[in-house]
Amino acid sequence: MLIRAGFTIAFQAVQPVPMLANLSVHASRNRDLRTAQRIMSTPDVPVYDYVDRFGNVCTRLTMPAGGITINCGFVIEDPFEPDRVEPNAGQSPIEELPDDVLVFLLASRYCETDRLSDTAWSLFGAVAPGWARVQAILDYAHNRIRFDYATAHPGKSAWDAHQQREGVCRDFAHLAITLCRCMNIPARYCTGYMGDMDLPAIVGDMDFSAWFEAYLDGEWYTFDARHNRPRKGRILMARGRDATDVALTTTFGLATLTRFEVYTDEDRLGLLT
Template identity: 60%
Template sequence: MKIRIGFSLTYECPNPTPMILNLNVHFSRAGDMISADHLHADPPVPLTGFRDNFGNWSTRLVAPRGLFTLSNDALILDSGAPDPVVPYARQTPVNELPDDTLMYLLGSRYCETDRLSEVAWQLFHHTPPGWARVQAICDLVHGHIRFDYAHARPTKTAWDAWHERVGVCRDFAHLAITFCRCMNIPARYCTGYLGDMGTPPPYGPMDFAGWFEAWLDGHWYTFDARNNIPRIGRVLIARGRDATDVAISNTFGPNILKNFVVRTDAVAESPDAKGPTGL
């Protein structure tokens, strides 16, 4: 299937303002891009790309004074397959974990393993290690937190989400990641596009989505405590320890976000389209 993705962000800056952005599709999906997701700036400014410490494609710029819009529009090829479910995936003992997974066992800005370790062991020590344990964590978090955009805030941590029991997709992900790490399962935060393909209406306004990946049996697997069902059409933008590492924008000066639109839609195939032929 083909998916059209894109966004439009408009800022108002009282002064020229440096920005660092995570808005491009992850390099692991580069081979799926049908049309490139180049950033467009209005008014035009110089853009500098670089790879951050997690391999995400990032962009630096200086936004001019006044209204400033960033946008892109791209087409990506997707398998249309749902997130894989591998119930037999085992939990890897800590002493056997690859070195590059170890940072995802540790506490981070939004994932306070020290504060939630006792809670996690009380809740999940009886669950079978491996896939079943991560799924049990997702089930509990999915039922524990009520989704509500009105309760989003950039300072909310996993500890806050546990006690307040309301939040947005990043809060579901942070709490699930923290519980996984407390149970010695490496887990990392993901952000990207996730449309409504394959789900029944009504549909809410589109936004960038947050989910997570857990390391089991030698692989990173996708889990989504907010939706808690396998989904199709997931397009990764960035990965990191938590939302700190994958913020869509870091701005170094006062500004107001005046407009924010995200688009991700399946592209209907033309009835005249023909598939490949061969002899």
């Protein structure tokens, strides 16, 4: 399937403000792109990309006084198959984990393993290690949190979401990631495009989405605590320990978001952006 995706985001600022953005499609999907992908701005300013330690394409720019609008549009080919399910995947012993995977067992800004460790072991200690344990964590996070855009807050952590029992997709992901790490299952945060093309009906305004990956039997598998079922059409942008590493935009100064539009749909007409 050809998927047309992109965004338009605008800010206002009274003085020049440096910005860091994680808004490019992840390099692992480069071969699937069927049109060029380039972040552009109005007014036109110099834009510089680099690759961070997690393999994400990060964009640096400085918005001028008055503000800026940044946008990107592209077409990507996607197999449009559901997330892979491997019920027999086992839990890897910690001593056998690759060095670069160990970091995804540690606490991070939004994933406080120390505060949820006792809860995790009381809930999932008797569950068979591996896929069954991750699925039990997925079920718990899905049922524990009520989805509500009005409760979104950039400072909300996994502990906050667990106690308040409401949040958005990033909160579902943070809670599940934290509980996995508490149970010695490496887990990492993912962000990207996730449309509604595999759903029977449109579910509100389009937005970027958050999910997570868990490391089992030497492989990373995709899980989605908000929807709690395999989905189709994910377009990965970035991975990291939590939302800190893959924030859509980070401004180093005062700026006000004035426009936020995201689209993801099937490109039935062929390579039109």
